[in-house]
Amino acid sequence: MNDYTTQVADDFCCDEELVQQVISLTTSPTPSFAYVYDAQTPENTRNMLQCVLARSTSACGGMNIAYAFINCVACFSQRLLFDTTLNTLMKHRSTWNNGFGLWEDGALEAGNWNDSLDGFFRGLNSCYAMLLKGGAADDRRPPVSTKIVLVFERPEKLKETLPGIVMPLARLHEMAKANITTIFLGETEWENITPHAGTLPDPHRITVQTLSKEALMRMITKKFPDTYPETSLSPYNPTLKTLFAHFVETVYNVCSPFTVEPKELAYLVAARWPGFVSPLLEDWKHQNSEELQGPSEESRIRLIKLFMPSLSNAVESLYPRLLSAKEWSNTNTPPNGMRLSRAAAKLPQASTTSSVITDELPELPKISNFILLASFLASHNPAKTDARMFGRNMDDKKRKRKKGGSPRKQGGSAKVSQLLQGPMTFPYDRLIAILGALLLEYDDGARQSLSFSGSILNVESEVFRIQTNALIQDLMSKHLLHRTTAPERFDSMQFKCGITQEQGLALARRLGIPLAELMWDPM
Amino acid sequence: MPKRKAVDAPAQVQGPAKRVTRSTGALSTTQPVANATSPTKRRGRPPGLPANTVPKFAKANTRNRSNTISSSKENERLDDEEEEDDDELNIASEVEKPVGSARPSQKVVQDSIIVAAPRRSRLATQQPTVKSSKSSTQPSHPRTAPPETSDEVDTPSELPEVASPSKTALGKRPQIVLPKIIPSKLADHLSSQKQACLAALHDPPLAPDDEDVVNNLALKQLTDLMRGTVERGEGNSCLVLGPAGSGKTRIFEKAVSNFSGKSVVIRLSGFVQHNDRLAMREIARQVVEQTGNDKFSSLPSDDENPFLDDTNAGEASTSDVDGQISIALPPASHLPSLIAQLSSLSLPVILLLDGFHLFTGHARQALLYCLLDAVQSCRVGAEGQKGLAVVGLTSRVDVINLLEKRVKSRFSHRILRTAGMASIDEWKCMLRRCLITEGDKQDDHRDSSSQEWRKLWDYSIERFLDDKATSDGFKDLFGLTKDVRLLLKSMSGAIGSLSPSSPFLDPSRVRSYLSSQRCSSRADILSKLNYPLISMLIAAEHVRISGHDAFTFEQLYELFRIQVRMSSAAPVAMGASALGMVNVSRGILMGGFEQLAQMGLFVPTMAPSVGVAKQFVKHRCNVEREDLRIAVGNTQQTNLKKWLSKAQ
Structure with missing residues (x-):
């Protein structure tokens, strides 16, 4: 047994003690309800559980166990959950031939197993009875132990979708009166799942420790494929396995301050590795001898040094998924023909790509740009400052913003800039007023239009108003401007700007407006 | 230890012996000195006994004294010898000796019986363990199996012996020496015992009818x-x-x-x-x-x-x-x-x-x-x-x-x-009922090994339950909950982990199981967070200090940026390395912020809507300052500690 434990622990890069606990959980009658908490590598733990369970059911395990893994994300309704559980448990597949029917044991009420918890318990009982019968048929002596193990993945979803079912599942052993072990394999603490504290029996807790650096690196290094022949000029040539291990360590060292999630690290490794070994492969192409050799100590260090800056670049753009891994490795591949033996001290600058998610504004009509900027100002300046910021004196000179003013009130909480708090809502009239002020001040065309007089001006302004409203609608459809009031309300419409500070600055630059001067809060 | 002390020893030992003989048997507890030497039943005990151990010895079993007296000669002889392992617990055999039967020759025989010694027997906890020196002396008498460290002892071929009934004549519990590894022939008994105990823990027996509960x-x-x-x-x-x-x-x-x-x-x-x-x-x-x-x-x-x-x-x-x-x-x-x-x-x-x-x-x-x-x-x-x-x-x-x-x-x-258990003693009674169960139901198969196992197991349980460490662990748990199910669950874990290489319950181990069944503290969870997440939490703490309950990501990011700028402008040198806050890109911090929200450490104060960009969704921090302080202390990053300490 110990050899087996060690082997499983080695295969799945986890503690032997954890494996031992899982084995005893699946083989002994107690505890009947366990919560396995694994915040870091739930998939790995799931695979380990499955491996242990599969062995227990096999001949060498000597147990008569039926088990099912139920994903609570997929089983979002009670009926789905019950059907999936029973079908998986009895290895029943709904096919054309069986009329896509559910598993049943021939009893008359079998069809009702999914309509209530009572039915589900009876279904489980039937499963258990079948299992007992089956175990006895296989073996002349009574089976060592007959047992059903149900593993629920992502049980935190149950709290949202089926809160009433958590308690019966936790007490399944007692309620269905069969030898059933329920295991919840969750990514959050048990306390986050319990609907009402105190009503649930506390589970037997198993906490999966976070992976150590060594285990994590071993886990990623294991993923190096071993299907490639030794003569292939591929990045996954088995000769490169040692180099890969070093590479993984380097990636870990660079990334560990930001993330130690195995999935993320593996993602980064997979994106960078082909580019990383390409200078070496280039060397191999040009070498005369048939035998392919890994790099020497010195060239390995040189290689790592060469690629170190690109690793932090990879974290910056790949960890927040600003770019897909493939796109990133395409743009960051070393230039063709770059050989390790003749490599420069620095990698050339990565080529730019159009796929980077940027927040650049699309091309818009000029008035739209003004409307957007007006909305940005309206969203970030307090309403009562408008007169000061945009008002004009009688002599047509712009009033300067007063500095100082009344002394600030003492006490209370510190003021937070509106830029950090997000845009405020503002009414339609305010938008139009600010827009008018901006146009008057900074747009040459609009200033000229003021020189018209009489009826022409009226017509012009009417056309202008309609055009403005259409543009506002257009901006709303582009989600650059948000309307916060209900669409059916025409009076007192309220808006909120949908552009960021950077976008606002870019826009102001495009229009030649000194935005910082017009903002109440300093930028 | 200095040799001088070893030379002094005979005088010390003899002194009390004489006194005792003078007092003609009235072995009152007013003889601390005599008692003080009673640990010399370990014969090689280094004489430089710390004075503060004396009162403890005074409580020791008075029966031992005659033993000490009669063996004083032997002590003289033994003191010349150099070493003895502190963990050799041949105390057990001697303590059990009836008053009159303490003769050196018998001692030798008894000692020879003992094969293995646990590191902590019950007696070892009742009586002060002598840890005064490493230069304890070696026993002079021959030993059939003279293991110096108990780890070497346990070849499966050797069966640990049980004290004979004659030695338990005084009605005390038999003193048995538990082996560290049990021989293969007892392994089956262990596994059946495990199953029986697990079953009993799963469905614990009710209190006996005669008990008035x-x-x-x-x-x-x-x-x-x-x-x-x-x-x-x-x-x-x-x-x-x-x-x-x-x-x-x-x-x-x-x-x-x-x-x-x-x-x-x-x-x-x-x-x-x-x-x-x-x-x-x-x-x-x-x-x-x-x-x-x-x-x-x-x-x-x-x-x-x-x-x-x-x-x-x-x-x-x-x-x-x-x-x-x-x-x-x-x-x-x-x-x-x-x-x-x-x-x-x-x-x-x-x-x-x-x-x-x-x-x-x-x-x-x-x-x-x-x-x-x-x-x-x-x-x-x-x-x-x-x-x-x-x-x-x-x-x-x-x-x-x-x-x-x-x-x-x-x-x-x-x-x-109905009522739960009202005291730890009731818990222990319950455990005793659960754990001391018959592993083998087949009476006709009761061979010697089965009896052997029974004695060992029962003794180990009694010893476990009497241990002070066990009581302390139970007290901790009892302070939190009186629900006996938690205890049973922890005990099932401990029982399930028994194996032939560690066949008996160990208080420290059980204690770790007891703590593993409780929910982990917030500080532990926080300690595992990485740098961007901790930074976000500290920034949130700064926002809280400034008088705002809710915050947006932009606020935290701004604080983080300012802090990075400040720490790089005025770098603090600690030892050889200059300490500046590592800058983290906005994208990574945003990811960290979302992760915290997912973990429930940041709680959104408003429902998400189309009109609000995610960096402006207001959140509240769900972390206590004290937990954060501990977690930041655990990360051992001076930058972060300094930054947090600014939020006063």
């Missing part, structure tokens, strides 16, 4: 009540009230087991039957399942009887398919009238309502009303009427207040109370 009283009352229903056809209702884990369900099952075959038992649970329709259907199903077709045909012919309806209509009320009873339920319209029929079944009915308080939440409390009404209208001795008992189990103390007036007036207000 609350639960026994409740059991007796409940049994009496059921007897009234089953034997005399009474209508009874009662509530069993007690905290979770106090044994309500077990008491019910124990009581109802007395009447198996004589009654129909219907079990409902408020957690499963969420409404009256489900509950009534389940009642019907269980009744049909238990009484079956034949039973119903014996009922008086009555068109209103829903069960008969089904049978007469030939809707396959009950049929035997593969030896299993499968049932078609009465139509839904008949279900309400079914409850009134319960008392007219061929057998008395006992109905269990688990989670009674949940039934009070059903619409108009219709089920409870009907059930209690049926109970009340039970006429003793009436024609065709059998008894009906409704037993509710709940942990809600105010459950009576939840009942509507018309329901309340039909309830008998009979409330039986």
Whole structure:
């Protein structure tokens, strides 16, 4: 047994003690309800559980166990959950031939197993009875132990979708009166799942420790494929396995301050590795001898040094998924023909790509740009400052913003800039007023239009108003401007700007407006 | 240790010996000096005994003294020798010696018996372990198996010996030396013992009947009540009230087991039957399942009887398919009238309502009303009427207040109370009952190894339960919860982990299991977070200090940026390395922020909407400052510590 434990622990890069606990959980009658908490590598733990369970059911395990893994994300309704559980448990597949029917044991009420918890318990009982019968048929002596193990993945979803079912599942052993072990394999603490504290029996807790650096690196290094022949000029040539291990360590060292999630690290490794070994492969192409050799100590260090800056670049753009891994490795591949033996001290600058998610504004009509900027100002300046910021004196000179003013009130909480708090809502009239002020001040065309007089001006302004409203609608459809009031309300419409500070600055630059001067809060 | 002390030893040892002989046997506890030397039954004890150990020795078993006296000569002889392992616990054998039988020669024999010594025997904890020096002396007498470290001892071929009965003549518990590794022939016993213990822990035995505990009283009352229903056809209702884990369900099952075959038992649970329709259907199903077709045909012919309806209509009320009873339920319209029929079944009915308080939440409390009404209208001795008992189990103390007036007036207000264990001693009694169970049930296979195992195991359990470390662990747990289930769960884990290489319970190990079953502290979770996440939390703390409860990502990011700029402008040098805050890109921090929100450490204060960009969604921080402080301390990053300390 110990050899087996060690082997499983080695295969799945986890503690032997954890494996031992899982084995005893699946083989002994107690505890009947366990919560396995694994915040870091739930998939790995799931695979380990499955491996242990599969062995227990096999001949060498000597147990008569039926088990099912139920994903609570997929089983979002009670009926789905019950059907999936029973079908998986009895290895029943709904096919054309069986009329896509559910598993049943021939009893008359079998069809009702999914309509209530009572039915589900009876279904489980039937499963258990079948299992007992089956175990006895296989073996002349009574089976060592007959047992059903149900593993629920992502049980935190149950709290949202089926809160009433958590308690019966936790007490399944007692309620269905069969030898059933329920295991919840969750990514959050048990306390986050319990609907009402105190009503649930506390589970037997198993906490999966976070992976150590060594285990994590071993886990990623294991993923190096071993299907490639030794003569292939591929990045996954088995000769490169040692180099890969070093590479993984380097990636870990660079990334560990930001993330130690195995999935993320593996993602980064997979994106960078082909580019990383390409200078070496280039060397191999040009070498005369048939035998392919890994790099020497010195060239390995040189290689790592060469690629170190690109690793932090990879974290910056790949960890927040600003770019897909493939796109990133395409743009960051070393230039063709770059050989390790003749490599420069620095990698050339990565080529730019159009796929980077940027927040650049699309091309818009000029008035739209003004409307957007007006909305940005309206969203970030307090309403009562408008007169000061945009008002004009009688002599047509712009009033300067007063500095100082009344002394600030003492006490209370510190003021937070509106830029950090997000845009405020503002009414339609305010938008139009600010827009008018901006146009008057900074747009040459609009200033000229003021020189018209009489009826022409009226017509012009009417056309202008309609055009403005259409543009506002257009901006709303582009989600650059948000309307916060209900669409059916025409009076007192309220808006909120949908552009960021950077976008606002870019826009102001495009229009030649000194935005910082017009903002109440300093930028 | 200096050799001088070793030379001094004889004088020290002899002194008390003389004194004792002068006092002619009256070995009062006023002889601390004599007692102080009593550990020299370890014969090589280095004489430089710390003075503060003396009072402890005074408590030691007085029987040992004569032993010490008579062996004083031997001590002289032994003191010349150099080494003895502190962990050699041949104390055990000597302590047990009857007063008169302490002769050096016998000692030698006894010592030779002992093969292995545990690091902490019970005695070792009662009496001060002498850790004064490493230069303890070696025993002079021959040993058959002279292991110096107990780890080497345990070759599976050697069986640990048990003290002979003669040595336990004084009625004390036998002093057995537990091996660290058990030989292969006992391994089977261990595994069967494990299974037996696990089973017992899963379903712990009730307190013996003779013990006057609350639960026994409740059991007796409940049994009496059921007897009234089953034997005399009474209508009874009662509530069993007690905290979770106090044994309500077990008491019910124990009581109802007395009447198996004589009654129909219907079990409902408020957690499963969420409404009256489900509950009534389940009642019907269980009744049909238990009484079956034949039973119903014996009922008086009555068109209103829903069960008969089904049978007469030939809707396959009950049929035997593969030896299993499968049932078609009465139509839904008949279900309400079914409850009134319960008392007219061929057998008395006992109905269990688990989670009674949940039934009070059903619409108009219709089920409870009907059930209690049926109970009340039970006429003793009436024609065709059998008894009906409704037993509710709940942990809600105010459950009576939840009942509507018309329901309340039909309830008998009979409330039986159960209680959990009130003290650690009761916990221990319970554990003793669970753990000292017969692993092998087959008496005919009782060979010597089986007896051997029994003695070892029982002794190990007693020793474990008497250990102070165990008591401390239990006290910690007891302070948190009185729910005995948590203890049993932890103990199952500990029992499950026993293996031939560590076959007995070890207090420190059990303690780790006890703590693993509690929820981990916030600080532990926070300590595992990486740099961007901790930075976000510290920034959130700064926002809180500045008087704002809610914050946006932009606010935190701004604070982080300022801090990075400041720390790089005025770098602090610690030792050789300059410490500046590492800058992290906005994208990564945003990811960290979302991760914190997912973990529930940041809680959004408003529902997400289309109009609000995610960097402006207001959040609240769900982390206590103290937890954060501990976590930041654990990360050992001076930058972060400094930044947090600025938020005062």
